[in-house]
Amino acid sequence: MQDLLSEIAEAASANPDKGKVASYIPELAGIDPDQFGIAIAMADGRVFSAGDADVPFSIQSVSKVFALALALGRVGDEIWQRVGREPSGLSFDSILLLERENGIPRNPFINAGALVTTDTYLSGSSPREALGELLRFVRAAADDDSIHMNEKVAKSEIATGHRNFSLAHYLASHGNMRASVDKVLGTYCHQCAVEMTCRQLALAGRFLVDAPAMPGLVSIERRRRINALMMTCGHYDGSGDFAFRVGMPGKSGVGGGILVISPGRAAIAVWSPGLNRYGNSKLGTEAMELFAHRTGWSVFGVPHPGRGIDV
Ligand code: GLU
Numbered sequence: 001m002q003d004l005l006s007e008i009a010e011a012a013s014a015n016p017d018k019g020k021v022a023s024y025i026p027e028l029a030g031i032d033p034d035q036f037g038i039a040i041a042m043a044d045g046r047v048f049s050a051g052d053a054d055v056p057f058s059i060q061s062v063s064k065v066f067a068l069a070l071a072l073g074r075v076g077d078e079i080w081q082r083v084g085r086e087p088s089g090l091s092f093d094s095i096l097l098l099e100r101e102n103g104i105p106r107n108p109f110i111n112a113g114a115l116v117t118t119d120t121y122l123s124g125s126s127p128r129e130a131l132g133e134l135l136r137f138v139r140a141a142a143d144d145d146s147i148h149m150n151e152k153v154a155k156s157e158i159a160t161g162h163r164n165f166s167l168a169h170y171l172a173s174h175g176n177m178r179a180s181v182d183k184v185l186g187t188y189c190h191q192c193a194v195e196m197t198c199r200q201l202a203l204a205g206r207f208l209v210d211a212p213a214m215p216g217l218v219s220i221e222r223r224r225r226i227n228a229l230m231m232t233c234g235h236y237d238g239s240g241d242f243a244f245r246v247g248m249p250g251k252s253g254v255g256g257g258i259l260v261i262s263p264g265r266a267a268i269a270v271w272s273p274g275l276n277r278y279g280n281s282k283l284g285t286e287a288m289e290l291f292a293h294r295t296g297w298s299v300f301g302v303p304h305p306g307r308g309i310d311v
Helices: 002-014 060-081 096-100 111-122 127-142 151-160 162-173 181-192 198-208 220-233 236-246 282-295
Strands: 037-042 047-051 194-196 250-252 257-262 266-271
Touching: 002 037, 002 047, 002 282, 037 198, 047 198, 060 111, 060 127, 060 181, 060 198, 060 220, 060 250, 060 257, 096 162, 111 127, 111 162, 111 181, 127 181, 127 194, 127 198, 151 181, 162 181, 181 194, 194 198, 198 220, 198 257, 198 266, 220 236, 220 250, 220 257, 236 250, 236 282, 250 282, 257 282, 266 282
Parallel strands: none
Antiparallel strands: 037 047, 037 266, 250 257, 257 266
């Protein structure tokens, strides 16, 4: 496994086409695209990593996975009255379907849906309390109390997040927003501004790996459902492509991170800030494609004897 990760990191560094760093959040625009990290937290407790696996990055939309787990913890299946479970086929910040579908976002991983999950775990608390709860969840999942939010990134997004404000106002106009738009946006942007290294993110992702020694933060049924949504909706309009190429549930963020789950086996975090045309990490996606090919890991089949690596 260590050799494979090192080989993947080397291939990524040697690739001249690193994709394009997201520039719509000014604080993220200046990040050096020439960085790549990968880490894997195995079901048996071993952790392997390569490249810039200990460099912190902004997890951005990967946080939507933790937010969904919190929202489900708060209201259970009632959440599905306010947000759907279908891929949108549109970009992460699209407003198009909201009008046609009466303010019910397609899924919890596009921005509109994530604003609803944030509003849900925020309900009845102050933003400070809600964010405290989110951080406690992420820290417990990763078993690491040093995980924090980057205030500058959050402020930078709040100052320029006109589209997200529009989405929240639109949701509010349909009665699908309980707290004030300002409160929800403040909480959402701080949630997205959580920083983690690949190693920390892989460890935090263990709660979605169906294996006995993993942190039991959510029930088996919820774990499976969150994984299903990651597979169908975790990469926006590139979700089908990611499922086709990688064959494992994953959630991306515009910071260039991707959390991938191999049920029963491991949680994998990969990061490279340059994005592809869907807004997902370009080298991260390519690295996961190579990883899946070499290991034979896929939720759609089992590795064949003599193919894939023995871990
Ligand atoms: N904070 C970002 C936004 O709302 C998250 C998007 C993403 O990571 O895909 O625009």
